[in-house]
Amino acid sequence: MTLYESFRECAKANAQKTAIVFYGNRIKFGKMLEYVDRAAFGLGKFVKKDDVVTLCVPNSPGAAIALYAVNKLGAIANLVHPLIKKDGLVSCMQKVNSKLLITYDLYEAKDEIDCQKFITCSRYYMGGAAKLYYTFTNGKKIGKIPAERKFEKLLGCERLDRTEAPTSAAVFLPSGGSTGTPKIIMHSDEAFNGLCANTGFFLSQPLDTYKAMYSVLPIFHGFGLCMNLHICMINGYTNVMSLKFNAKEMARAIPREGINVLTGVPAMFNKLLACPEFLSADLSCVKDCFVGGDSAPQELIDRFNKVLSQNGSSAKLHVGYGLTETVTVCAVTNDRYDKKGSAGYPLPGTEFCITDGKKKLAPGEVGELCIRSPLLMLGYYGTDETPIRKLEGEDWLFTGDLCYLDADGFLYFKQRIKNMIKVSGVPVFPSEIENVVTKVDGVKNAAAIGIPDAQKGEVVKLFVEKRGDTDDADLIERIKAECKAKLIVYANPKEIVIGPLPLNEIGKVDRKLLK
Secondary structure (H helix, E strand, O other), X not given: OOHHHHHHHHHHHOOOOEEEEEOOEEEEHHHHHXXXXXXXXXXXXXXXXXXXXXXXXXXXXXXXXXXXXXXXXXXXXXXXOOOOOHHHHHHHHHHOOOOEXXXXXXXXXXOOOOOOEEEEOHHHHOOHHHHHHHHHHHHHHHOOOOHHHEHHHHHHOOOOOOOEOOXXXXXXXEEEOOOOOEEEEEEOHHHHHHHHOXXXXXXXXXXXXXXXXXXXXXXXXXXXXXXXXXXXXXXXXXXXXXXXXXXXXXXXXHHHHOEEEEEEOHHHHHHHHOOHHHHOOOOOOOOEEEEOOOOOOHHHXXXXXXXXXXXXXXXXXXXXXXXXXXXXXXXXXXXXXXXXXXXXXXXXXXXXXXXXXXXXXXXOOOEEXXXXXXXXXXXXXXXXXXXXXXXXXXEEEEEEEEEEEOOOOOEEEEEEOOOOEEEOOEEEOHHHHHHHHOOOOOEEEEEEEEEEEOOOEEEEEEEEEEOOOOOHHHHHHHHHHHHHHHOOHHHOOOEEEEOOOOEOOOOOEOHHHOO
């Protein structure tokens, strides 16, 4: 069954239930299905089965409609960060030979990218007051979108009856390998549907007692796509959407909409704990909370659980472990499986082992985590490179993460072997930062690392070795300006240090000495 087919089955059974709440507007499942079928008809004039369509969109009804419409056509949804810079977007589209781009009204380079494209307008799906405010505050940024480029015009097409299934991959997701180099991960429909089939394992109470989930994580991330959007769209739950996280909006929405499930990255939960409206909100409707995308300090978990309890909720903030190669979460703590300090218990059908690279290690021994699961990726696009290798005669996915398992099978995360940095749960690649910075006049060499941050999990610290007698202050300002212009906001350095870089015996920067 495809993503679209699983959504269609649920939408028909729950046609009169609210599927999405978006800034004061409520869209029923039946209407969402109609939108998807009409959009698929319009898109079908431009793409066919197994073509790649790039989606550069924030969390919105337009994003959901585009995703399921593309899937209905048997095309592949290539998901990219909605804040990606123009050059990065163009490069990504070229790499996968994308036939079409669907982006959004506030994307800064929407008019500069020369390709077949549609632009979705978020205000189309908003309630009246929010629509007026959005137009008033963003009118200049939106500009005039040509009629032939408007994605929402496709919603006036006739409905497409036929449904195709892609030959192999249904979704491309961005991630990073052990070197920190971005890769494009290919996933099947079965992987997403299979993960969502574990809904009963994640949640603490009977599935038919759940009503709504608050959703802020964008669909370019496996966490947002699967555990926020798709899990609602195939279970008949209301997805309360927000373009970007706002703690005050979320605090108000929880009692108003009867939100039962909260998911997010550590930075989001930290911001909620700093929000007076959340600290005084009635949270009695909240049944389950999950934090992922990065390691969550125990102190954060304890503080959040205290607020939940004080405000009427019996829920606990649970943690999970996952990687894009397994769609997203592959281990989680819940009401049945919970140990303090653990990163989670493996999902049904998922196996873990720890290895020194040659053999499996005993419980308590630290080594590289390896995974076996029916939800693994199909592979990396455009390369035969794979993290799946033989271990004692079996195929395992080598994660590049140092962990250990206890005697009961609980996972404990130690540190990443990879150089990749995660800022607010968003992957940031040192190589991309360094490539931008080393092109600045006066820079000889550069190295980016992640350092702990109480709010964001990690932030970028940049070490720069300058060339000649360039003024330090001037160089730092020019580096900041170049990073702001060329990198997504998460990759912008929080701290810049000027000085010689330590080298190892073969002349490469010794990152272990950078702190």
